[in-house]
Amino acid sequence: MLFKSLQEDIASIRQRDPAAHSWLEVVLCYPGLHAIVLHRLSRWCWHRGFRVLGRFISHVAKIFTGIEIHPAATIGPRFFIDHGTGVVIGETAVIGADVTLYHGVTLGGTSLHKGKRHPTLEDGVIVGSGAQVLGPITVGKGARIGANAVVLTDVPPGVTMVGIPARMVMRRQEGEFCAYGLSQDDLPDPVARAIDSVRGQVSALLERVQELETELHGHPTEACGRIPRMIPGEAARGEMPEADHAAGSAKGRNALENQDKDTEDAKQS
Structure with missing residues (x-):
């Protein structure tokens, strides 16, 4: 099961990043892959009562990759963090399948409440570099968050959000992968x-x-x-x-x- 997940992760990275030329390059040189593998290990420890060990593994992953993922965060298959540095994923965050995050993204909370306080990203969401998605909100399937946007409310499926606070600039669902959350044509002049x-x-x-x-x-x-x-x-x-x-x-x-x-x-x- 773990080996199959690793194969899917490597294949998804090669599909979404044109700079990935071989599976060996992905295994050795992609901190996003290292972070997700260590997260699966820390999550396994967390849910079996070894919470301190889980947090320690998460801490080691942050030191070596620059990516901080809480062991309790739920992450689906084929999750891709490109570049990686500065990414923070909170304890109650939920991430669906085929989600892509770029460097500097925060999936954070806005309160000290012990319950659900981090966002949920549904399948196929793309979050551009530097974006902040905050609070117990839901980003709908296939939505795209532009670079440096600050999202504080629910996002409908298939839309593009930009700005501070984020606002919708386009409602379109594309089958083709779009890097950095949106293309240049999406931004109005x-x-x-x-x-x-x-x-x-x-x-x-x-x-x-x-x-x-x-x-x-x-x-x-x-x-x-x-x-x-x-x-x-x-x-x-x-x-x-x-x-x-x-x-x-x-x-x-x-x-x-x-x-x-x-x-x-x-x-x-």
């Missing part, structure tokens, strides 16, 4: 969203101006509804948009023409 918001507000203002022009003059003016195009860098240099620049140039030419005409009239008189 904040600049694009801000530009879209500004354009929407400008459009609403222009519609209102057209309504007011129609009420005053019976029809909108010629300039109403046009959005001046800003040449890149103009805003930073404090320059005016093209439309205003053209209008200013036209006014300057008219002023010069009028001045020349006045000069000629003065000479003739």
Whole structure:
């Protein structure tokens, strides 16, 4: 049974990590695998009454791998901790099958209550580096937690959560494994969203101006509804948009023409 679990763990690591080139490399060089093997041993001791020995084995595992897993934590098959350093899994945490954690993840408690106080991760969950999943909450099957997110409430199955506190940015279930909890396409572009918001507000203002022009003059003016195009860098240099620049140039030419005409009239008189 233990050998079969070890085989499944090695196979899952090679499937999920493109840097794993052979089973021997995984056995010798992956602290996540070492931590889970030692956890199974410490858990065996814990549930047979040798609790101090179980905690000691867990402590030794933390020293050599940088991964702290309480002996009482429940962990399913094919569990993968990539890189490993800084991972903390609390006493009442429950982890399903095919779950992936990256370095710096904490599955922690938020109270001194002796009962269930750590999170439950269902099958296929991916938690990105530095994320904190805190309290007796449930992260649904296939959900993804982005790097450095702080999750304090239940997470529905198949969604992507990012931010502090974590919020849902996508509801999608993919069959393909996605490293670090989410792909670049999952993150919305904040600049694009801000530009879209500004354009929407400008459009609403222009519609209102057209309504007011129609009420005053019976029809909108010629300039109403046009959005001046800003040449890149103009805003930073404090320059005016093209439309205003053209209008200013036209006014300057008219002023010069009028001045020349006045000069000629003065000479003739």
